[in-house]
Amino acid sequence: MHTERLYYEDCYLREFTATVLSVGRDGAVELDRSAFYPESGGQAHDLGAIEGAAVGRVTEHDDRVLHFLAAPPGNGVPAKTVSPGETVHGAIDWERRFDLMQHHTGQHLLSAIAEDLYGWKTESVHMSAESATIELGAEEIGEASIERLEREVNRRIQENLPVRIATHASAEGIRLRKATERFGPLRVVSIADLDHSACGGAHVRATGEIGSLAIGRAERIRKNTRLEFACGMRAARLARRQSGWLREAAAVFQSSPDRIAELAAAQRDELAALSKRLRTLETQESKRAGGDARRALGATGNALCCAARRVPDAIGDAERAFAQGFCERAGAEPNRAILLTVALATGAFLLRASPEAGFDAKAWLLEAGPHLGAKGGGTPEMISGRMAKPEGLAPLIATLPFPLVELPSVATI
């Protein structure tokens, strides 16, 4: 048996009495009539109570509206049950319903005006108690168009145009904005002469009740644009929340909200410049530390200065700068130095040799590396790579044709 949908006749009906037809094994309560709007057509379902028990979900199945009583947290069993044949009192959460009606009617208006002004068709809509979005067939919507769209919608809201619902025998002869494939009687919702849409939803009586409509974020989705919007009290709450965020941000900048973007951009640029400067200083410091480490070894004259340096897990800019400082030490004539840096945790390595060291690093790696699972490459003066396993570092080091002096671990800044 189908459920008589009381909201079809009166969207403002908040309370009703009905007879329980059945209670499913899944707890679905079927009534002979209901003012509860089920989840459908992109609109969220109502909440409320039946015989004082909270209704957590309302769905539709064929012609039937099914009400699910909410289970309190814990054992998952509804606090109250109803039985077939029982007369029950139902009450819908009016604040939530009216908010959804405002958004639903607001969406009709927004869709109509977007199409009339720009030819953008509505591809899909989504409306819940938290957010409302509309996807328009436009690849890009600029700020000026959004502003105009919002202004036009609000102008129509202020005009308080009547929203009428009529049932027609068929779609024939009706100027619907979007053609319908439905056969038989058709429920058509009209906003003055602006829009005629086949729709089974709940709407306000006149556009003035939408209150206002504010368009939020615009997001490109494939070849469409999704617009967020809010109506009535929700728009006011959103505006209040957003102005709160702006005030908080302004307090951080010790400025006024209208200057936040400018100040944030200036600080971002300053931070980028400082980060760059810091990286330069860190590199210089690492290079200097490399030179100091070389000097501390005390190698003089023609002696080849060979050292190994162990670092924890990565060989980055600082380690490369250290090796450069070690091998490019000014004033050492002839400059004969080799530094091998190894990262114990990852098996990464870097070998740097000064031009007068008389050692071809690339040739060494080509010869010794493949057998030991080393991957990498470079030039005769600098190679870098990684062992298949960190344990492979020791055998690789053992193939170097000279002994290495161990540098203190991570002797950088």
Ligand SMILES: [Zn+2]
């Ligand atoms: Zn509708």
